[in-house]
Amino acid sequence: MKHKHLKNLRLKKIIIIFLLFGMFSCNPNSGNKKNEKTGNFSGIFKRGNFSDKILFEIERDSVSFKVFFSSLEQNAKRIPLQNVEVNGDSINFKLQSDFYTYSFKNKWIDNYSNLQGSLTVDTITTLYTLEKEFLDNSNTPKSEEISFKSNGLRINGTIWYPNNNKGRALVIVTSSGGQDRSASRAEAILLAQKGFTTFHYDKRGTGNSEGDWNTATIEEYITDDVTAIEYFSEKTGIPLKKIGIKGSSQGAIKIPSILNELENLNYGIVVSCPGVTLLESDLNYWRNRNAKLLGNHLDDATLLQRKVFEFMAGKISRADLEKAINSEKSASWFANIWVPNLDEVQPDKRLLYSPIPYFEKTRQPILIIQGKMDEIIPVNSYLLITDAIKKSGNDNYKTVLLEGASHSMSNIGGSDFPYWFKLHPDYLTTIENWINTVSNKELS
Numbered sequence: 001m002k003h004k005h006l007k008n009l010r011l012k013k014i015i016i017i018f019l020l021f022g023m024f025s026c027n028p029n030s031g032n033k034k035n036e037k038t039g040n041f042s043g044i045f046k047r048g049n050f051s052d053k054i055l056f057e058i059e060r061d062s063v064s065f066k067v068f069f070s071s072l073e074q075n076a077k078r079i080p081l082q083n084v085e086v087n088g089d090s091i092n093f094k095l096q097s098d099f100y101t102y103s104f105k106n107k108w109i110d111n112y113s114n115l116q117g118s119l120t121v122d123t124i125t126t127l128y129t130l131e132k133e134f135l136d137n138s139n140t141p142k143s144e145e146i147s148f149k150s151n152g153l154r155i156n157g158t159i160w161y162p163n164n165n166k167g168r169a170l171v172i173v174t175s176s177g178g179q180d181r182s183a184s185r186a187e188a189i190l191l192a193q194k195g196f197t198t199f200h201y202d203k204r205g206t207g208n209s210e211g212d213w214n215t216a217t218i219e220e221y222i223t224d225d226v227t228a229i230e231y232f233s234e235k236t237g238i239p240l241k242k243i244g245i246k247g248s249s250q251g252a253i254k255i256p257s258i259l260n261e262l263e264n265l266n267y268g269i270v271v272s273c274p275g276v277t278l279l280e281s282d283l284n285y286w287r288n289r290n291a292k293l294l295g296n297h298l299d300d301a302t303l304l305q306r307k308v309f310e311f312m313a314g315k316i317s318r319a320d321l322e323k324a325i326n327s328e329k330s331a332s333w334f335a336n337i338w339v340p341n342l343d344e345v346q347p348d349k350r351l352l353y354s355p356i357p358y359f360e361k362t363r364q365p366i367l368i369i370q371g372k373m374d375e376i377i378p379v380n381s382y383l384l385i386t387d388a389i390k391k392s393g394n395d396n397y398k399t400v401l402l403e404g405a406s407h408s409m410s411n412i413g414g415s416d417f418p419y420w421f422k423l424h425p426d427y428l429t430t431i432e433n434w435i436n437t438v439s440n441k442e443l444s
Contacts, residue, residue: 037065037091037108041115041130048416056081056106056115056130058091067093073422075186091115100419121419139163141192146235147208150227151220156208157181157201157228159236160192168435169243171232172200173225173258176250178214180207187428194432199232218353222254226261240264244435248272249376249407256358256366267365267438269431270355272407274377275384279309279351285376290336297333304328304337312340314347359388366397367434369427371405373412396438400430 042055055070057078065086068078081093081104089109095102106117115130141160148155158181170191172184180202181188188198204211204224225245233240244267247255252273259268274281286305287298294301304324311321321342328334359366366389370382378384382399389397402424404413410421 035111037086037112039112040133042133043128043130045119045126045128047124047126050415050417050420052420052422054128054130055133065091067091069095071420071422072186072190074420075183075423077182077185077189102419124417124419126417139193141189141198146231148227148231150204150224151211153204153210153224155201155204155210155224155228157199158185158188159232160188160198162192162195162197164195165197166195167238167242168195168439169197169199169232169236169238170435171225171229171243171245172198173228173245173247173251173254174201174203174206174221175248178206179203180209182207187423190428191431194428197236197238199228201228218254218350222257222261225254225258229258229262229265241266244269246271246431248409249274250278253278253353253355256355256362259362259364260358263363265364267367267435268362269367269369269434270385271369271409272371272374272377273355273368273381273385275356275381275388276378277352277354279313281377282351283309284378286338288375294333294336297331300331301333301336304334308337308339309351311342312345312348313351314349315352318342356384356388359385360391362389362392363394364396365438366394367431368397368399369402369409369430370399371402371407371409371424373404374407376407398434400434402426402430 038058038060040055040057042053045052045054052071052073057068057070059066059068065084067081067084069081070077070079079095081095084091084093090105090107092103092105094104100121103120104117105120106115108114109116113132115132116128117130118125118127120126141162144159144161146157146159148157172188174181175183181200184200188200192198202209203213203221204216205213229240229243229245232238233243240262241264243265245255245258245265246269247253248271252270255268255270255273259265274284276284283302283306287302290301291298307316307321307324310316311318325337325339328337368382368385370377382401386397386399402409404411405424405427406412406421409424409427411424412418412421415421
């Protein structure tokens with residue numbers, strides 16, 4: 001939708017490259033053998049205050065070697081690496097993003113049981129040593145591919161079953177634009193490793209699901225979400241009172257409406273949720289990206305940019321917008337105004353959607369998580385949401401503001417390796433601890 005189109009103006013984070021390649025299925029290889037070049041090599045990549053567990057899956061067919069990169073905390077699962085070259089005991093490969101080339105140079109050592117290597121990006125080289133894994137499935141969630149019908153459309157998704165099932169379940173609802181379930185796969189796996197049965201699915205018109213995401217209304221998305229949750233409950237035998245729901249960004253704005261419709265749901269978690277309409281959130285992001293550049297002209301420029309978004313939302317006519325544009329064309333700041341091809345714009349009422357009226361009726365427990373380095377939603381969003389929740393007489397809510405967390409919950413504050421972004425270290429812990437608190441209250 002147009003809300004997504006604006007986001008495309010952002011300087012892309014390196015993690016985007018992982019999403020662009022997409023998420024791939026689990027490695028079909030049955031195991032790793034000693035004294036062979038192929039296998040799974042994992043370990044900790046560390047530079048200064050940055051550390052992350054990474055995995056290279058090295059495979060070989062009749063023609064060549066193939067290498068895949070994984071890091072769940074970077075939301076990366078089996079990303080294919082390029083320019084794979086093998087020469088004796090050495091194997092080198094690259095990953096290309098919009099801004100950087102990641103060059104990996106490696107050597108097998110200790111009878112192919114370890115991979116000693118270096119990563120060079122920009123002007124920085126970092127050394128690492130990875131160890132060959134021998135399969136241990138003790139904490140590997142089992143997955144099941146499913147499909148169901150919603151409004152006559154076939155929707156596809158994945159259920160992740162934990163090995164240490166604690167009778168808890170969490171459904172991750174769909175988010176903005178054309179993202180399919182791959183955008184939430186790493187999070188679904190990480191939460192399953194913590195004992196939750198998790199479920200995520202392709203939004204209509206994305207991934208393997210039927211339909212057209214670009215023309216669907218927010219209300220139609222919500223209908224799909226409700227159908228998905230009811231299907232999940234029936235499929236797993238987990239009652240709604242044991243199921244919570246979580247949404248991020250545009251997914252978060254749907255959470256209160258879903259809770260209102262399915263009153264037996266246990267709780268809701270909203271992450272990076274705007275406390276205003278999507279139009280106002282888009283405008284806030286535009287202001288943040290242009291504040292330094294426009295200086296004292298920011299407010300004047302914002303008035304015209306608002307009219308552009310209002311036209312996209314169907315609030316004003318094309319004639320009114322063109323009149324406003326013509327009157328400001330000579331302004332020094334005009335080149336900074338984002339204007340789409342007006343001939344291609346279809347009115348998008350989703351931009352006028354606000355979650356606030358639905359929070360005012362929500363009775364279930366709510367967790368609100370907002371990053372302090374979120375450039376997209378208004379900084380006071382969490383206050384607007386909590387004020388709305390209070391109007392329902394609901395005092396069972398909690399707000400958590402994470403230092404250094406972006407809109408996507410990536411940790412972007414003061415990293416010694418700013419070329420990779422991973423989940424904020426307190427993000428999943430915050431979710432798990434709060435859910436435990438909610439569960440303990442129910443038992444008391």
